[in-house]
Amino acid sequence: MFPVSLTGPSLTLREMQPDDVEALHSVYGDATTVEHLSFTPRTVTQCSTVIDSAVQDAQTDPRTVYMLAAEFDGRLVGAARMAQDERPHSAQIGFAIRHDLWGRGLGAELVELLLRLGFEQLRYARIWGARSPENPASQAVMNRAGMVEEGRIRRHLRTDTGWRDSIVHSVLCDEWSA
Numbered sequence: 566m567f568p569v570s571l572t573g574p575s576l577t578l579r580e581m582q583p584d585d586v587e588a589l590h591s592v593y594g595d596a597t598t599v600e601h602l603s604f605t606p607r608t609v610t611q612c613s614t615v616i617d618s619a620v621q622d623a624q625t626d627p628r629t630v631y632m633l634a635a636e637f638d639g640r641l642v643g644a645a646r647m648a649q650d651e652r653p654h655s656a657q658i659g660f661a662i663r664h665d666l667w668g669r670g671l672g673a674e675l676v677e678l679l680l681r682l683g684f685e686q687l688r689y690a691r692i693w694g695a696r697s698p699e700n701p702a703s704q705a706v707m708n709r710a711g712m713v714e715e716g717r718i719r720r721h722l723r724t725d726t727g728w729r730d731s732i733v734h735s736v737l738c739d740e741w742s743a
């Protein structure tokens with residue numbers, strides 16, 4: 566599906582574009598924002614590479630990766646990713662909001678938009694996310710979106726500080742539509 570454009574009360578979920586690079590860097594370049602993610606703060610060049618890949622993925626047919634911008638007030642303030650699993654009924658999400666905007670409901674709205682995209686438009690049967698056990702904000706937004714905790718993947722990720730477990734959340738299409 567291309568292009569994605571979904572609007573909620575505050576955010577628009579849309580395709581990434583090359584001139585998003587500085588705004589993406591203000592999200593992915595921030596140490597606090599990426600503390601619980603699988604990577605260290607990204608440089609501007611790395612953010613540019615992320616956008617190049619997003620643009621390329623958006624042209625793939627069939628499309629399996631949606632790396633999208635969350636726009637607020639005309640500017641990218643967050644990043645959202647939905648990647649189809651090997652089993653094509655299921656997809657994993659990831660999301661981040663710029664640090665200075667935390668606590669205003671944007672994270673919850675972003676996850677809602679991703680679930681709308683995944684269930685209403687892409688027709689997935691299951692959508693899941695994996696968070697750090699030490700990430701209560703991610704836990705709160707996924708719980709609020711109806712993504713129940715499924716369990717723990719031990720040693721899921723290797724970060725620069727060592728192994729990290731993940732807590733998996735998921736929601737099924739029939740749960741979501743109810």
Ligand SMILES: CC(C)(COP(=O)(O)OP(=O)(O)OC[C@H]1O[C@@H](n2cnc3c(N)ncnc32)[C@H](O)[C@@H]1OP(=O)(O)O)[C@@H](O)C(=O)NCCC(=O)NCCS
Nearest residue numbers: 598660661662667668669670671672673696701702703705
């Ligand atoms: C997760 C994230 C997107 C949430 O964004 P946000 O805009 O602050 O989200 P919201 O304002 O919608 O909600 C934040 C929720 O977290 C809760 N929260 C935040 N910090 C918390 C803490 N330290 N302890 C407990 N709850 C916390 C808030 O109370 C709120 O829950 P509520 O709506 O039930 O009250 C944001 O923190 C972020 O970008 N984090 C870095 C990237 C990341 O961790 N992504 C998730 C990867 S799985």
